[in-house]
Amino acid sequence: MLSRIPAFARCLSLAALCAAGPVSALEFPLPPPGEDIIGQVQTVTARYEDTFADLATRYDLGYLEMIAANPGVDAWLPGAGTQIVLPTRFILPPGPREGIVINLAEYRLYYYPKGRNVVYTFPLGIGREGWGSPVSTTKVTAKTPNPTWTPPASVKAEHAADGDILPNVVPAGPDNPLGPFKFGLGLPGYLIHGSNKKFGIGMRTSHGCFRMYNNNVLEMADMVPVGTTVRIMSEPYKFGVSGGKVYLEAHTPLDESGKPSVVDKHTAVINALLKREDLANSLRINWDEVRDVVAAEDGMPVEIAVPTTPAPVVGGAPMTLQ
Structure with a gap:
């Protein structure tokens, strides 16, 4: 191994x-x-x-x-x-390397600034169970420093059930759950914003919005213009190439509500590989290693294959994922 x-x-x-x-x-x-x-x-x-x-x-x-x-x-x-x-x-998420890309399964955002040969990446808090963050493509529609927060009726009702009565409007400041900055998105009700609670970044803690560390959202505020594309996906299995070798990065899959998903991992991994048309038909894959990577779900890229030419040869035992 x-x-x-x-x-x-x-x-x-x-x-x-x-x-x-x-x-x-x-x-x-x-x-x-x-x-x-x-x-x-x-x-x-x-x-x-x-x-x-x-x-x-x-x-x-x-x-x-x-x-x-x-x-x-x-x-x-x-x-x-x-x-x-x-x-x-x-491993960079699949698809175009432009704008903002959010991968829910890894609780992480990637930003590709236009005209620069760099990428920034930040951890995110995403929608908790029952309040899953959406998979969609949208844009940044607004940028607001020191935002106020108007709790929606559903959130007020939830807090009231626990004896916590929220005000109609929470002013900007250290008690504001939106932190020092928010990005409006073309998805009604969803934001990228800071937080007054640093614990929970990189977890399912929000009502669907995307929470960031405050220093991170302020860095983004200086870099990301209104109109930037935001592509939101949930890809637990990412394939990538480095130095002529092929790697797999595995995370715990999430279902649409934000819960850990009980999926056919064999099918999910194959589907993720098939999306990489440049790799799918030209690999010698160590399926035993793939199985170990998927079982570990540790979020770190591991070498699982080398390209073959001219004809693909699949080695190792048939993949059986638990």
Whole structure:
């Protein structure tokens, strides 16, 4: 079985990273045509007081990303000296590399600024169970600093049932759940916005909107113009090429309501591969490795195949996914 962490993963001292100051957006040069992977996995040595929530905030990662990449590690008390994996290597989502692309299954947003050969990526909080975020294509229709919040009737009723009476309008400020900035979208009722609760970024916590760390949404505010395309997908299985090798990145599938989905993973993986017409008919796939990657659902790209020429040869055992 191939290693989950690439050989070139950087082992970094957490103290050294912290000395560099707060981490801003994850920014990467776009890979050349035919390549799909950005970043590299890192590891840090935890201090006694560190938690996954703290580390996720510090390194622009989501809470569930940290959980998936570090199975068996206590999220609230990893322990001094524990090696913590930072899953900062990504396969770019399928489709055009332009505008904003949101992949619900990985709780992550990608932004491709026009005219620049870079990509930014940010963790997101998405719609919780029963309030799933939509799969759609839309645009940024408005940008609003210091927004007020007018709770919709459904949200007011939900809070009232728990004895929490919401005001008709919540003014801008530290108690505003929209944070310091919001992007209006062409989907009525849905926004990209900051948050007054940093815990929950990278989880299913919202009523369908897309929550960001406040420093991230303010960075986006300076970069993203009104009219920017926003493509929202839910792709738990992403295939990508790097250095002539083919990789698979697997996340827990979500159903339309935002719940973990019980799906035929065999069919889902094959369908994701078939969307990559440049790969589907020219690979020698290690199906045993594919099965392991899908079972792990750790969100990190793992080598699973090499291209073949001229004729495809499928090796390994038939794929049977549990």
